[in-house]
Amino acid sequence: MTSIPYNPAFDERSHTYLNIDYGVRSWLLTTDHKRIAILYMLGITFFFFIGGAAAVLIRIELMTPAGDLLSDDTYNKMFTLHGVMMVFFFLIPSIPAVLGNFLIPLMLGARDLAFPRLNLMSWYLYMIGGAIALTALILGGVDTGWTFYTPYSSVYSNGYVVMTIVGIFLAGFSSILTGLNFIVTTHKMRAPGLYWTRLPLFIWSMYATSVMQVLGTPVVAITLTLVAIERLFHVGIFNPAWGGDPILFQHLFWFYSHPAVYIMVLPSMAVVSEIVACFSHQRVYGYIFVAFSSLAIALISFLVWGHHMFVSGQSTYASMIFSILSFMVAIPSAVKVFNWTATLYRGSVDLKTPMLYVLGFIGLFTLGGLTGLFLASIAVDVHVTDTYFIVAHFHYIMVGGAVSAYLGGIHFWWPKMTGKMYPEWWGRFAAFVLFIGFNLTFFPQFILGYLGMPRRYHAYAEEFQVLNVMSTAGASILAVGYLLPFCYLIWSLKYGKTAPANPFGAAGLEWQTTSPPPTLNFESTPIVEDEAYAYDKIEVPYD
Amino acid sequence: MDKQFQWWPPQASNFAPPVDQLYLFLLAVTAFFTLLIFACIVYLALKYRRRRGRRPAPVQTNHLLEITWTAIPFALTLVMFFWASGLFVRMREPPADAMQIDVVAKQWMWKVQHPSGRREIDELHVPLGRPIKLDMTSEAVIHSFFLPAFRTKQDVVPGAYNIEWFTPTRVGEYHLFCAEYCGTQHSKMIGRVVVQTPAEYQAWVAGTGVDEAPAVVGARLFTQFQCNTCHGQRAPTLANLFGSTVKLSDGAAITADDNYLRESILAPRAKIVAGYQPLMPTYAGQLTEEQVMDLIAYIKSLHNQQP
Numbered sequence: 001m002t003s004i005p006y007n008p009a010f011d012e013r014s015h016t017y018l019n020i021d022y023g024v025r026s027w028l029l030t031t032d033h034k035r036i037a038i039l040y041m042l043g044i045t046f047f048f049f050i051g052g053a054a055a056v057l058i059r060i061e062l063m064t065p066a067g068d069l070l071s072d073d074t075y076n077k078m079f080t081l082h083g084v085m086m087v088f089f090f091l092i093p094s095i096p097a098v099l100g101n102f103l104i105p106l107m108l109g110a111r112d113l114a115f116p117r118l119n120l121m122s123w124y125l126y127m128i129g130g131a132i133a134l135t136a137l138i139l140g141g142v143d144t145g146w147t148f149y150t151p152y153s154s155v156y157s158n159g160y161v162v163m164t165i166v167g168i169f170l171a172g173f174s175s176i177l178t179g180l181n182f183i184v185t186t187h188k189m190r191a192p193g194l195y196w197t198r199l200p201l202f203i204w205s206m207y208a209t210s211v212m213q214v215l216g217t218p219v220v221a222i223t224l225t226l227v228a229i230e231r232l233f234h235v236g237i238f239n240p241a242w243g244g245d246p247i248l249f250q251h252l253f254w255f256y257s258h259p260a261v262y263i264m265v266l267p268s269m270a271v272v273s274e275i276v277a278c279f280s281h282q283r284v285y286g287y288i289f290v291a292f293s294s295l296a297i298a299l300i301s302f303l304v305w306g307h308h309m310f311v312s313g314q315s316t317y318a319s320m321i322f323s324i325l326s327f328m329v330a331i332p333s334a335v336k337v338f339n340w341t342a343t344l345y346r347g348s349v350d351l352k353t354p355m356l357y358v359l360g361f362i363g364l365f366t367l368g369g370l371t372g373l374f375l376a377s378i379a380v381d382v383h384v385t386d387t388y389f390i391v392a393h394f395h396y397i398m399v400g401g402a403v404s405a406y407l408g409g410i411h412f413w414w415p416k417m418t419g420k421m422y423p424e425w426w427g428r429f430a431a432f433v434l435f436i437g438f439n440l441t442f443f444p445q446f447i448l449g450y451l452g453m454p455r456r457y458h459a460y461a462e463e464f465q466v467l468n469v470m471s472t473a474g475a476s477i478l479a480v481g482y483l484l485p486f487c488y489l490i491w492s493l494k495y496g497k498t499a500p501a502n503p504f505g506a507a508g509l510e511w512q513t514t515s516p517p518p519t520l521n522f523e524s525t526p527i528v529e530d531e532a533y534a535y536d537k538i539e540v541p542y543d
Numbered sequence: 544m545d546k547q548f549q550w551w552p553p554q555a556s557n558f559a560p561p562v563d564q565l566y567l568f569l570l571a572v573t574a575f576f577t578l579l580i581f582a583c584i585v586y587l588a589l590k591y592r593r594r595r596g597r598r599p600a601p602v603q604t605n606h607l608l609e610i611t612w613t614a615i616p617f618a619l620t621l622v623m624f625f626w627a628s629g630l631f632v633r634m635r636e637p638p639a640d641a642m643q644i645d646v647v648a649k650q651w652m653w654k655v656q657h658p659s660g661r662r663e664i665d666e667l668h669v670p671l672g673r674p675i676k677l678d679m680t681s682e683a684v685i686h687s688f689f690l691p692a693f694r695t696k697q698d699v700v701p702g703a704y705n706i707e708w709f710t711p712t713r714v715g716e717y718h719l720f721c722a723e724y725c726g727t728q729h730s731k732m733i734g735r736v737v738v739q740t741p742a743e744y745q746a747w748v749a750g751t752g753v754d755e756a757p758a759v760v761g762a763r764l765f766t767q768f769q770c771n772t773c774h775g776q777r778a779p780t781l782a783n784l785f786g787s788t789v790k791l792s793d794g795a796a797i798t799a800d801d802n803y804l805r806e807s808i809l810a811p812r813a814k815i816v817a818g819y820q821p822l823m824p825t826y827a828g829q830l831t832e833e834q835v836m837d838l839i840a841y842i843k844s845l846h847n848q849q850p
Contacts (some may be wrong), residue, residue, distance in 0.1 A: 067730065072727045072728055072729075072730070072731075073727055076724075076726075076727065076729070143726070143727070145724050147724075149684075149685060149723070149724065151683070151684055151685075151701065152684040152685070152724070152725060152726060155683075155684075156650070156683060156684055156726060157726070240700075240701045240702025240703070241683075241701070241702070243810075245702070246685055246700060246701065246702070247700065280591070280599070281593075281599045282599050282601070282602065283601065283602075285602065285604060286604045286609050287604070288604075289604070289609050310631075311687065311696050311697055311698050312698045312700065313697075313698060313700055313703060313705045316631070316632060316635045319631065320628045320631070323624060323627065323628060324624050327620035327621075327623065327624050328620070330616065330620060331613060331616055331617055331620070334612070334613075334616045335609070335612065335613055337580060338612045339609075341580060341583050341584055341587070342602075342608075344583075344584065344587035344588060344591060345587055345591070345602055346591060346599060346600040346601075346602050347587075347591050347599045348591065348592075348593045348594075348597065348598070348599040349587065349588045349591045349592050349593060350592075350593040351588065351592070359584055359588070362580065362584065363577070363580065363581060363584070366576065366577055366580050367573070367577050370572070370573040370576055370577060371573065373569060373572070373573070373620065373623060374566070374569050374573075376620075376623070376624075376627075377565060377569060377623050377624070377626070377627035378627050378628055378630075378631040379558075379561070379562055379565060379626075379627045379628075379630035379631045379634060380562060380565055380566050380569065380627060381627075382562075382631070382634060382694070382695060382696055383562055383566075383691070383694040383695070383696065385696065385722075386687060386689070386696070386722040386723060387689075387722065447550070450551075450552065450566070451549065451551075451552050451691065452552050452689070452691025452692075452718060452720065454689060454720045454721070454722045454730075455722075455724075456724045456729060456730070457720075457729070457730035458729075458730040459730045459731065460730065461546075461718060461733075462546045463546050463547055463548050463549060465548075466548045467548075535599070535601075536599075536601050540593065540598065540599065542593065542595050
């Protein structure tokens with residue numbers, strides 16, 4: 001694909017970004033995008049397990065219809081904690097801040113992001129935000145749900161609402177600055193010959209994500225600030241008793257938080273495109289359609305927020321417009337799924353761990369996306385909104401989709417990031433456990449939702465118990481599916497096989513440098529002469 | 544209410560069959576595409592699995608194929624859109640002869656009042672076959688009045704009236720849930736809807752005889768708060784007001800509906816009737832939500848009367 005002169009000294013791992021320096025200072029004050037990616041990985045893993053612990057308590061509580069394990073208040077705080085941690089401190093930063101940070105400069109043939117210090121500052125903002133939100137939890141928690149609906153959150157809730165909001169606000173700025181950094185880097189720091197139409201689809205999707213982060217996140221930051229102002233100073237903004245409008249909050253909140261779903265999903269799509277191509281040893285089918293569907297999703301997803309409000313009293317005709325736009329945003333997602341599937345055609349398909357995660361992603365995302373059509377169909381949404389149907393739907397997208405893709409990406413680029421191979425058979429086993437555990441956890445919730453079990457219920461009617469027990473059983477399998485990679489990936493750091501520069505025979509500039517790369521990524525700036533995914537010029541690796 | 548596990552919620556309102564039909568159509572589409580993608584992946588992954596000596600063959604993107612698999616989902620979603628929206632429009636337009644029942648949500652209970660005056664808490668008795676219109680508001684936070692067996696739900700928002708309507712089609716007892724998270728005891732803000740034959744309902748409504756009709760209470764409040772000293776003289780007459788078109792001092796014309804009457808009582812200066820001075824004081828904080836509903840019921844009762 002490109003011409004990087006062979007340099008024996010360079011190949012001997014004489015210096016990599018990992019071993020060039022060892023002190024704590026060299027990590028906490030680093031401006032190397034790869035080290036910052038590792039810092040983010042530590043942060044999001046920590047918050048993921050906190051959010052996961054809350055999920056465990058929720059699922060154990062829901063094994064019986066009576067609210068007997070936790071008190072009402074504790075239960076409400078647990079699902080709030082779960083939502084806040086998973087959405088704002090795990091899912092939104094996960095793929096962009098870890099894989100995006102690590103890979104964007106490598107894929108572009110650049111030495112770092114455009115603003116390395118800003119990148120470090122973003123990590124500190126994220127960690128401080130997370131620490132503040134966690135402090136709110138330790139002091140007593142919040143019971144508003146991650147959606148902070150007014151006037152409950154702004155007037156009636158007794159929890160540490162303002163402190164949590166401050167934490168999310170700071171993490172939001174981390175997200176904005178990261179997006180800005182990625183946009184500028186993509187525009188200004190592409191290697192010679194790397195035209196837009198030669199960019200890996202990973203970059204296209206991350207670019208679309210970054211635009212959404214920069215445009216959308218300020219809105220949620222301001223909205224939550226208004227909640228804090230109303231709460232602290234009793235200014236009537238959302239509380240009708242003080243002259244405010246509670247529905248206004250929902251408009252503002254979902255204006256960000258619906259696109260936020262795509263801020264989580266587009267990066268997953270970025271990962272999927274890379275992995276499908278590599279393990280099919282084939283150019284991604286319909287490259288330009290996949291690329292532009294990312295941009296279409298970014299655009300349309302800003303115009304669908306009202307589909308969260310079909311039963312709020314919003315005008316009938318506004319609801320109908322939001323409904324048709326919500327159907328439209330499904331089309332580019334469908335186009336992507338068809339193209340990924342077609343990429344397998346006449347390829348050379350290798351079902352290694354990352355590919356298993358990605359095929360799992362395609363299946364779960366398809367079901368998650370199709371059940372979104374039920375919610376865009378207003379008359380059905382009236383029945384299923386605010387029930388477990390919604391819970392199942394967005395977990396298929398965010399957990400089945402986004403987390404599967406994140407884990408697939410972590411396995412795929414693990415050799416590049418650490419210089420070590422993950423254990424292949426453990427990887428495949430964990431991917432299967434995850435897929436089965438996930439479906440057993442969340443599929444019963446679709447049925448529960450249509451039967452009418454509302455979400456955020458601490459105690460529920462007796463006829464719902466069978467499905468809830470199935471869901472809890474699935475969650476325990478799912479937990480194993482998360483703990484396995486956590487254990488064997490750490491194990492591989494010491495005992496894993498040493499990774500070659502390009503273990504999977506992948507196209508893409510990041511595979512042309514050593515594993516792990518040196519601090520400045522490339523010995524000399526690569527010059528790109530081929531389209532993306534020039535797999536016809538790479539030998540198929542048989543092993 | 545059946546405590547046994549069931550696969551399908553009971554169908555007990557006019558909306559249950561059409562919503563279920565649309566749902567089944569969506570299920571069929573979902574099953575078809577999920578199985579199609581699954582089958583394609585399994586088939587392609589096995590047929591083209593990596594084997595020594597077999598090179599992958601580069602494939603050119605077929606634009607006709609791209610257009611086809613864009614157009615087919617597009618057409619399908621249009622079918623879904625028109626089907627679902629048509630049904631939704633029906634859900635939003637109660638028939639003119641619907642019986643109105645008032646609902647006030649509090650943390651954490653449902654207070655219901657029937658036109659005859661009979662009140663109940665966390666229960667809703669309705670007669671079979673009669674269109675019912677719920678006129679709902681909340682005292683503090685947002686709730687949602689969810690009747691799974693009726694396939695209908697409506698958020699109950701403080702500061703406004705929201706409407707939910709249905710015709711019960713099967714006698715029995717069904718779940719009533721609060722579906723919008725509303726604080727500590729959200730999952731205890733539940734109850735039941737009881738569908739009775741019209742005769743049973745009449746007997747039930749007449750049962751206690753202690754509650755007065757909302758319009759009667761409203762008429763007394765109207766005098767008690769001395770509304771009658773202005774309305775009809777310095778202030779607009781209220782006879783035949785409900786449902787009529789009102790000209791405002793800023794030139795706009797609006798229909799006098801529940802939300803307009805509510806606002807005119809609680810925030811009288813928001814909309815001034817053309818030709819009148821903004822003299823009326825606010826009654827916010829002096830009237831409970833139930834009393835506002837009583838006053839509106841009284842104003843509605845002033846139909847077909849000479850001013």
